[in-house]
Amino acid sequence: MAKFQSLKEAVAENIRDGDTVAFEGFTHLIPHAAAHEVIRQGIKDLTLIRMTPDIIYDQMIGMGLAKKVVFSYAGNPGVGLLRRMRDAIENNWPRAIETEEHSHAAMANAYEAGAAGLPCAIFRGYRGAGLKEVNPNIKSILCPFTGEELAAVPAHRPDVAVIHAQKASRRGDVLIEGIVGVQKEVVLASRRSVVTVEEIVEDFDDLHPNLCILPHWTVTSIVEVPGGAHPSYTHGYYDRDNAAYLEWDRISADRDLFMAWMRENVLDAGPEVFAHRVKGL
Amino acid sequence: MTNRSDFTANEMMTIAAARALSNDDVCFVGIGAPSAACNVARLTHAPDITLIYESGTIGTAPNVLPLSIGDGELCETAVTTVSVPEMFRYWLQGGRISIGFLGAAQIDRFGNINTTVIGDYRKPKVRLPGGGGAPEIATSCQEVFITMKQATRSMVETIDFYTSFGHGTGGDHRRRLGITTKGPTLLITDLAVWRPDPETKEFTVVSMHPGVDRNMIQETCGWTVRFSESVEETPPPSDLELTTLRELQARTERAHGGKKGN
Numbered sequence: 386m387a388k389f390q391s392l393k394e395a396v397a398e399n400i401r402d403g404d405t406v407a408f409e410g411f412t413h414l415i416p417h418a419a420a421h422e423v424i425r426q427g428i429k430d431l432t433l434i435r436m437t438p439d440i441i442y443d444q445m446i447g448m449g450l451a452k453k454v455v456f457s458y459a460g461n462p463g464v465g466l467l468r469r470m471r472d473a474i475e476n477n478w479p480r481a482i483e484t485e486e487h488s489h490a491a492m493a494n495a496y497e498a499g500a501a502g503l504p505c506a507i508f509r510g511y512r513g514a515g516l517k518e519v520n521p522n523i524k525s526i527l528c529p530f531t532g533e534e535l536a537a538v539p540a541h542r543p544d545v546a547v548i549h550a551q552k553a554s555r556r557g558d559v560l561i562e563g564i565v566g567v568q569k570e571v572v573l574a575s576r577r578s579v580v581t582v583e584e585i586v587e588d589f590d591d592l593h594p595n596l597c598i599l600p601h602w603t604v605t606s607i608v609e610v611p612g613g614a615h616p617s618y619t620h621g622y623y624d625r626d627n628a629a630y631l632e633w634d635r636i637s638a639d640r641d642l643f644m645a646w647m648r649e650n651v652l653d654a655g656p657e658v659f660a661h662r663v664k665g666l
Numbered sequence: 667m668t669n670r671s672d673f674t675a676n677e678m679m680t681i682a683a684a685r686a687l688s689n690d691d692v693c694f695v696g697i698g699a700p701s702a703a704c705n706v707a708r709l710t711h712a713p714d715i716t717l718i719y720e721s722g723t724i725g726t727a728p729n730v731l732p733l734s735i736g737d738g739e740l741c742e743t744a745v746t747t748v749s750v751p752e753m754f755r756y757w758l759q760g761g762r763i764s765i766g767f768l769g770a771a772q773i774d775r776f777g778n779i780n781t782t783v784i785g786d787y788r789k790p791k792v793r794l795p796g797g798g799g800a801p802e803i804a805t806s807c808q809e810v811f812i813t814m815k816q817a818t819r820s821m822v823e824t825i826d827f828y829t830s831f832g833h834g835t836g837g838d839h840r841r842r843l844g845i846t847t848k849g850p851t852l853l854i855t856d857l858a859v860w861r862p863d864p865e866t867k868e869f870t871v872v873s874m875h876p877g878v879d880r881n882m883i884q885e886t887c888g889w890t891v892r893f894s895e896s897v898e899e900t901p902p903p904s905d906l907e908l909t910t911l912r913e914l915q916a917r918t919e920r921a922h923g924g925k926k927g928n
Contacts, residue, residue, distance in 0.1 A: 411721050411750055412736025436750070437798075460795030462734035463697075471793045486782075489720060490759070490802040493751040509759050512845050513778075513831025514801040519787050534844060563741045564721045567750045597749075620738055627733050627922050 387557030411566030499574025563620025777832030777850030
């Protein structure tokens with residue numbers, strides 16, 4: 386049953402040292418405010434799952450929170466490479482991280498298998514691909530009916546899912562609109578979930594019947610954080626802050642600049658700054 | 667009529683790539699150079715082409731080029747937006763996509779693509795973003811088009827990592843791995859149009875862009891280039907094609923505050 390909490394309480398109650406946590410949002414609705422709270426609380430030795438690590442994982446890796454990253458595309462979308470993640474992989478700074486790399490198809494299938502309560506995902510993939518030579522979690526299975534060889538990967542079963550969404554109702558139902566990504570799957574695949582939302586509304590009575598809704602009994606914690614996806618965007622609320630993504634390339638290129646930025650904008654800030662950041666977007 | 671001094675090599679590349687697409691195509695659009703080409707096709711000769719981005723947007727018609735594959739513009743102009751698992755399972759794996767349009771950091775003569783690492787996978791010299799959707803785009807779309815600028819560091823004898831499988835070591839390598847789709851059938855660079863040899867599957871130059879000679883193609887390619895028996899000259903961009911591309915880029919720059927889009 387969904388609890389309405391402050392971001393500090395929701396993160397402290399749900400995410401612990403050593404947990405496997407999936408922050409999702411496919412270029413849209415990326416839960417930046419929640420990631421910053423995890424960084425402020427210094428929760429460590431995390432296994433971080435995410436299709437497209439982008440800025441939030443660059444920040445968490447750069448602050449030394451990650452033990453392992455499971456991913457399928459590690460780039461700053463539309464800009465270039467993830468410099469903090471690269472520094473960790475190439476130079477072990479600030480600590481060495483393990484990586485487990487997949488394709489998008491494998492990650493999406495693994496979330497779906499997790500939501501479906503299956504131990505693994507089966508799909509037609511990785512044919513001729515080098516990843517299956519370097520990732521022992523990519524295996525194959527023969528179809529018992531046709532004999533076709535198919536790829537198999539373990540289901541994702543995170544301890545915690547963290548997502549951002551447009552709205553929650555007073556009852557705790559959550560509405561996700563626009564590019565819905567894998568958010569429904571990641572919440573249903575995880576033991577616990579933290580959902581930040583732009584706003585809490587009375588009810589969902591006037592909505593279209595086929596919208597993407599997570600019923601209140603599938604969600605653990607709900608937090609109202611206006612602007613909580615910035616510099617990503619929330620469809621219907623504010624646009625992507627492209628300048629911030631470009632700026633991140635400069636900030637993340639230098640360890641000292643990165644640390645100074647994190648102190649000023651994350652460690653010494655709180656979730657209330659996000660509403661201000663999306664004004665005018 | 668345009669002449670060579672009227673357009674850049676990049677513009678020629680985008681326009682030559684756009685021409686390869688038709689109204690009936692259902693095209694899975696990769697991040698980077700392919701996105702401009704696909705949208706120029708849609709805005710010129712192929713208004714009914716279906717463009718799909720891996721964020722789940724089907725039949726999208728953006729007015730400006732997206733900066734990422736999940737910009738709001740793609741969703742707002744799409745016929746429908748589906749979840750990412752549905753995109754990869756029903757639409758890509760289900761065989762609904764005719765063309766996969768990819769860019770590449772590194773490519774070899776058989777159209778195998780590396781976007782994962784430069785150097786050894788465990789101790790990379792440069793860690794690149796990785797495959798994203800490409801490993802399955804390369805094998806599940808009915809055929810694959812590739813577009814990239816020529817350079818000896820990107821068109822190499824041997825790629826460092828097989829992110830996306832092209833024709834492997836050539837010949838019937840795809841079939842031997844149980845892959846039933848055609849794989850890379852077209853490579854469009856800033857200098858030429860290449861197609862695989864029907865037998866060996868090695869990419870072969872079939873058309874050179876206006877003002878380009880064989881030396882320019884060889885000097886920017888890391889393997890010994892094969893030329894088709896009859897090499898044609900790529901028709902220069904028409905006024906309509908150039909105007910469409912430039913207006914699209916100008917709109918994109920205005921919308922994104924100076925950034926060109928992908």
